[in-house]
Amino acid sequence: AQSVSQHNHHVILSEAASLELGCNYSYGGTVNLFWYVQYPGQHLQLLLKYFSGDPLVKGIKGFEAEFIKSKFSFNLRKPSVQWSDTAEYFCAVNRASGGYQKVTFGTGTKLQVIP
Amino acid sequence: DTEVTQTPKHLVMGMTNKKSLKCEQHMGHRAMYWYKQKAKKPPELMFVYSYEKLSINESVPSRFSPECPNSSLLNLHLHALQPEDSALYLCASSPFTSGGAGSETQYFGPGTRLLVL
Numbered sequence: 461a462q463s464v465s466q467h468n469h470h471v472i473l474s475e476a477a478s479l480e481l482g483c484n485y486s487y488g489g490t491v492n493l494f495w496y497v498q499y500p501g502q503h504l505q506l507l508l509k510y511f512s513g514d515p516l517v518k519g520i521k522g523f524e525a526e527f528i529k530s531k532f533s534f535n536l537r538k539p540s541v542q543w544s545d546t547a548e549y550f551c552a553v554n555r556a557s558g559g560y561q562k563v564t565f566g567t568g569t570k571l572q573v574i575p
Numbered sequence: 576d577t578e579v580t581q582t583p584k585h586l587v588m589g590m591t592n593k594k595s596l597k598c599e600q601h602m603g604h605r606a607m608y609w610y611k612q613k614a615k616k617p618p619e620l621m622f623v624y625s626y627e628k629l630s631i632n633e634s635v636p637s638r639f640s641p642e643c644p645n646s647s648l649l650n651l652h653l654h655a656l657q658p659e660d661s662a663l664y665l666c667a668s669s670p671f672t673s674g675g676a677g678s679e680t681q682y683f684g685p686g687t688r689l690l691v692l
Contacts, residue, residue, distance in 0.1 A: 560625045561606065
């Protein structure tokens with residue numbers, strides 16, 4: 461079975477600091493990887509996703525993530541965070557099954573950005 | 576319109592009640608999902624429907640009964656729930672691509688916050 465682990469449960473940063481959130485997955489086959497964000501009081505939204513091609517993917521709001529197959533990792537980065545980035549971030553993996561998705565989410569990282 | 580709507584937003588029910596959660600999307604998506612999210616935990620997949628047929632049931636207790644009456648609607652019927660079933664119930668939808676790589680984006684609704692007394 462696929463699983464996803466996020467190493468940081470709670471991260472506190474000052475504005476303009478750089479961000480890197482770790483994500484590792486365990487599944488030997490073809491996977492699709494996602495980062496979702498849940499802002500306070502809002503629903504889950506897709507930040508970015510990887511399914512093939514360039515392992516460095518860029519998403520919305522200046523976020524990017526790098527897929528390193530040899531390390532089974534898909535870490536999220538942002539060079540300079542803003543107070544509005546305060547949210548919970550979930551890494552997710554979908555085992556390629558065709559048609560619909562069977563997604564497993566990581567435990568989430570709560571990011572708090574201090575002005 | 577990239578919106579998934581869910582009603583009600585909040586629901587309080589007793590253990591002997593019968594209630595239903597509703598989910599609607601008009602994006603033409605033919606895959607729809609129910610997730611359960613407990614506080615401070617990630618969403619956990621419960622059911623997947625594709626083309627209005629149940630494709631995945633993640634060993635969910637029978638007191639949860641999903642229904643997909645048409646391509647835009649997804650219901651979750653609740654009966655004889657337990658207090659530990661209190662959670663945020665999320666609906667999502669995604670395009671269904673035959674033979675696809677599974678990279679399609681899921682769109683999530685805001686959820687129904689359920690409290691079982």
